[in-house]
Amino acid sequence: MKKRIYAALLALTLLSTPALVAVAAPDGAAETGSAPEARNLEIETPRGSAYTGKLEAEDADGDLSGFEITTPPIKGTVALQPDGSFVYTPLVGRRGRDYFGYKAVDARGNLSQEATVIIRLTKPEV
Known part of the structure; x- marks a missing residue:
């Protein structure tokens, strides 16, 4: 059985008109911010x-x-x-040393990466 090969030429013409599209967030949706x-x-x-300190x-x-606090001391x-x-x-x-981990949170609920507070417990002065 012989294989047959067919060739075709296809010409397409696309018709389009540039358009401006506006997208609105649905009600209740808010930007997440950083x-x-x-x-x-x-x-x-x-x-x-x-x-006593401040994060x-x-x-x-x-x-x-x-x-x-994400990781307690x-x-x-x-x-x-x-x-x-x-x-x-x-x-x-x-x-010795102790540490604890914490995250910051914003009004939109975004959490930071965990940060660490390293505490060095020193010998009391006499």
Whole structure:
């Protein structure tokens, strides 16, 4: 059986008119904006002494609304206020380094990447 090969010439003419299209978000939809950027911090406090500080973040949209602890400390406790101020209290007899993780959140619910607060527990002065 012989193979047959066919050739064809196809000519297309496209008719179009340039158009401007506007797209509107449905009711209730909001822009997500950009997420805040939380900063890593390093602090030190004498063993057995509480440290009062403030978490740091920047938000390009200017709608930073709060912070949340994502990884709790192991050698102490942290009490966090909505404005980012915190009190870290080391547990009795703990020494060395501790850390906790946090994220910043904006009014649209965007979360930053996790930042870390590193705590160095120093020898108390006598």
